Amino acid sequence: MAASPIPLRIDSVVKRFGDLTAVAGISLDVQDRTCLGLLGPNGAGKSTLIRSIAGRIRLDSGGIQVFGQPANSAAARAELGWAPQELALYPLLTCRENLEAFGQYQGLRGKALRGAIQWCLEWAALTDRADATVKNLSGGMRRRLNMAAGIVHRPRLVLLDEPTVGVDPQARNRIFEMVEALRKEGTTVIYTTHYMEEAERLCDRIAIMDHGRVIALGSKEELVAQSFGGRSDVLMRFASTVQNSAEWAASRGGTVEDGVGHFAVLQPTDIAVLLGGAARDGLEVIDVTLRRPNLESVFLQLTGRGLRQ
Amino acid sequence: MIAVIVRTGFRALRRDRGAFLLAFLLPIAFFSIFAAVMGGMGNSSMPRVSVLVVDEDGSAVSQRLVRGLRREPSLAASTRPETKKGQPVPPEYTAATAEAAVKQGVAPAALIIPKGFGANPVAFGSGTGRQPIRILHDSSDPVAAQVVAGMLEKVVMTSLPDAMAGEGMKYFDQATGGLTPRQRQDMASNLSKLHDQIEKRDQEGNAPAADSGNNFGGLVAVEMRDVVGENKRSPMIAFYAAGIGVMFLLFTASASAGSLLSEAECGALDRILSARVSMTTLLAGKMTYCTLLACLQLTLMFLWGAAVFHLELFTHLHGFLVMTAATSFAVASFGMLLATVSRSRAQQAAISTLLILTMSALGGSMIPRFLMPEAMKKVGLFTFNAWAIDGYTKVFWRDEPVWHLAPQVAVLVGSGIVLFLIARRLARKWEYQ
Numbered sequence: 001m002a003a004s005p006i007p008l009r010i011d012s013v014v015k016r017f018g019d020l021t022a023v024a025g026i027s028l029d030v031q032d033r034t035c036l037g038l039l040g041p042n043g044a045g046k047s048t049l050i051r052s053i054a055g056r057i058r059l060d061s062g063g064i065q066v067f068g069q070p071a072n073s074a075a076a077r078a079e080l081g082w083a084p085q086e087l088a089l090y091p092l093l094t095c096r097e098n099l100e101a102f103g104q105y106q107g108l109r110g111k112a113l114r115g116a117i118q119w120c121l122e123w124a125a126l127t128d129r130a131d132a133t134v135k136n137l138s139g140g141m142r143r144r145l146n147m148a149a150g151i152v153h154r155p156r157l158v159l160l161d162e163p164t165v166g167v168d169p170q171a172r173n174r175i176f177e178m179v180e181a182l183r184k185e186g187t188t189v190i191y192t193t194h195y196m197e198e199a200e201r202l203c204d205r206i207a208i209m210d211h212g213r214v215i216a217l218g219s220k221e222e223l224v225a226q227s228f229g230g231r232s233d234v235l236m237r238f239a240s241t242v243q244n245s246a247e248w249a250a251s252r253g254g255t256v257e258d259g260v261g262h263f264a265v266l267q268p269t270d271i272a273v274l275l276g277g278a279a280r281d282g283l284e285v286i287d288v289t290l291r292r293p294n295l296e297s298v299f300l301q302l303t304g305r306g307l308r309q
Numbered sequence: 310m311i312a313v314i315v316r317t318g319f320r321a322l323r324r325d326r327g328a329f330l331l332a333f334l335l336p337i338a339f340f341s342i343f344a345a346v347m348g349g350m351g352n353s354s355m356p357r358v359s360v361l362v363v364d365e366d367g368s369a370v371s372q373r374l375v376r377g378l379r380r381e382p383s384l385a386a387s388t389r390p391e392t393k394k395g396q397p398v399p400p401e402y403t404a405a406t407a408e409a410a411v412k413q414g415v416a417p418a419a420l421i422i423p424k425g426f427g428a429n430p431v432a433f434g435s436g437t438g439r440q441p442i443r444i445l446h447d448s449s450d451p452v453a454a455q456v457v458a459g460m461l462e463k464v465v466m467t468s469l470p471d472a473m474a475g476e477g478m479k480y481f482d483q484a485t486g487g488l489t490p491r492q493r494q495d496m497a498s499n500l501s502k503l504h505d506q507i508e509k510r511d512q513e514g515n516a517p518a519a520d521s522g523n524n525f526g527g528l529v530a531v532e533m534r535d536v537v538g539e540n541k542r543s544p545m546i547a548f549y550a551a552g553i554g555v556m557f558l559l560f561t562a563s564a565s566a567g568s569l570l571s572e573a574e575c576g577a578l579d580r581i582l583s584a585r586v587s588m589t590t591l592l593a594g595k596m597t598y599c600t601l602l603a604c605l606q607l608t609l610m611f612l613w614g615a616a617v618f619h620l621e622l623f624t625h626l627h628g629f630l631v632m633t634a635a636t637s638f639a640v641a642s643f644g645m646l647l648a649t650v651s652r653s654r655a656q657q658a659a660i661s662t663l664l665i666l667t668m669s670a671l672g673g674s675m676i677p678r679f680l681m682p683e684a685m686k687k688v689g690l691f692t693f694n695a696w697a698i699d700g701y702t703k704v705f706w707r708d709e710p711v712w713h714l715a716p717q718v719a720v721l722v723g724s725g726i727v728l729f730l731i732a733r734r735l736a737r738k739w740e741y742q
Binding site (some may be wrong): 054056057058074077078080082084086087088089090091102105106107149151152266292307 | 575577584585616678
């Protein structure tokens with residue numbers, strides 16, 4: 001018996017907009033029932049890649065298959081749900097009417113449609129606001145409805161493009177719970193964000209993107225191990241009067257971001273060496289932190305820039 | 310500080326092309342249209358009133374009057390239909406065919422010179438025994454009949470001075486107790502000379518001197534009859550319902566189709582197209598919505614006209630339905646074209662305001678086209694307004710059968726299809742990036 005096709009196969013995808021290469025030859029496989037995080041700063045190419053998977057972009061080269069079918073084919077569309085970064089809703093319709101419209105666009109009718117709407121309202125915790133118009137919802141509610149409208153047809157692969165943009169921490173937690181509920185049902189999720197804590201919490205695997213490329217791919221632990229081995233991250237805050245911290249940090253294999261030096265050390269005792277060197281060279285250090293490296297550290301290590309720069 | 314505010318305002322205006330067009334181009338366009346309609350482009354473009362002339366008398370006097378009418382610069386008098394290429398010359402109008410032609414809208418008025426007119430053409434005061442000239446007119450053009458009647462008086466004065474002088478002498482003779490034989494002989498001689506001079510002038514084709522002085526009534530007996538709207542209770546209501554209705558229909562269609570741009574701007578269009586909806590299906594759906602909305606809008610307007618202004622809607626239901634469907638389809642396609650040609654909702658709003666107001670001015674929604682110079686009437690045919698108003702006028706005013714609407718329906722539906730196909734082509738920009 002032939003193995004069933006994987007949810008998503010991205011093969012050497014290139015997309016250019018004029019002189020700008022938004023996606024520069026990305027290849028990725030996403031396995032069933034996993035959550036892949038696309039992590040990267042603004043302009044890394046995450047949304048372009050997502051829109052390419054949704055079949056909304058004509059690729060310059062390469063190909064994308066959704067459950068073995070070319071992206072943008074009718075079969076792929078049926079298996080795919082997409083919640084775009086923008087609030088792609090009808091502002092003058094109610095929650096229920098929006099879900100009804102997008103459900104019908106996906107071919108749902110009658111009892112199946114009514115059932116899907118009810119499921120979506122419960123999933124998005126909007127049952128009590130079902131008959132409120134979109135313009136009267138809070139930002140978090142709109143975000144949740146935006147996600148619900150993308151999965152009303154219960155697809156097996158869901159693309160969530162920065163679903164927490166512009167929402168407060170409480171509303172963000174509610175969105176996390178929605179994604180986790182989806183995952184429990186066995187849905188494969190592609191989740192783009194530039195918040196590393198979201199990727200760490202929700203994703204099995206993370207693709208770190210920069211300048212249209214995937215520069216690292218794996219679980220959080222794998223990425224940290226690839227970049228830092230057994231080393232730990234030392235954060236050293238310099239006094240505002242210190243002028244040459246960047247050069248000094250670079251000479252010791254570190255980087256400086258917002259006045260904070262980032263260094264990788266094998267042993268906690270290596271901190272003393274760093275502090276001694278700073279004192280010897282006349283750099284005033286305000287505080288020092290030792291922490292386990294995270295995705296932010298990995299990105300900084302790989303690109304020399306912070307995720308939100 | 311005020312200077313900064315002013316400078317900022319002008320900078321923003323300069324970069325907002327829509328606002329810029331509305332602020333400067335639209336007023337100039339409107340000024341030009343109204344100035345042209347009201348004759349500001351010179352006398353050569355002044356509208357001439359078409360009149361069909363029937364000479365039942367055939368006397369020398371009546372023939373002279375016909376020649377005078379044909380020479381009158383403010384009238385476009387014709388005695389027979391235009392000869393089509395390769396066709397034989399059509400027969401001259403009779404009273405019946407001229408009346409039918411007025412009913413069909415060929416001309417707003419017909420002038421019938423009755424038998425016996427030449428024997429007693431003019432009289433001062435009420436006169437007796439005169440055969441009245443009949444003016445059959447279409448009151449949807451209330452100006453035309455008055456112009457024809459006024460010009461008739463003028464032409465009589467300039468073309469039949471001998472008849473006037475003879476009539477004057479008759480009154481003089483009665484008032485003074487009779488002329489001497491010598492005076493009568495001199496009078497007859499002078500009238501004969503005057504008659505010869507006029508005949509000679511007519512044969513040489515010299516037009517009488519244009520005289521825009523006062524008209525005075527009663528020279529010729531005139532009987533006026535409204536042959537189109539004589540049985541109508543509210544003659545011009547259908548005209549206004551169609552004219553105003555189509556203009557606002559265009560605005561509504563433009564706004565409704567503009568939802569496409571709003572959906573594109575908020576990302577809903579992307580989401581819809583990533584579902585099982587093709588661009589053609591989406592546009593067809595929007596088009597259907599706009600068409601139905603326009604149908605409802607027109608129906609409501611005509612129902613209001615029937616309820617409040619006694620518009621005879623229910624006796625003209627078939628023609629109304631045909632014209633409403635065709636007009637709604639055409640304006641919906643126009644809205645779709647505007648939505649797909651524009652890059653943003655703001656741009657669409659500016660372009661549509663400019664185009665719709667211009668089309669409405671040229672197409673007769675604001676000023677009846679019969680008041681316009683010929684050239685502008687022809688330009689008006691490039692607008693939906695003109696065809697729709699013509700169609701509704703045929704239905705409600707001229708009581709023409711539904712199949713007579715074929716030209717209007719063909720133009721409206723045909724151009725609607727063409728505009729929709731262009732819109733579909735332009736919408737490719739949203740299909741993929």
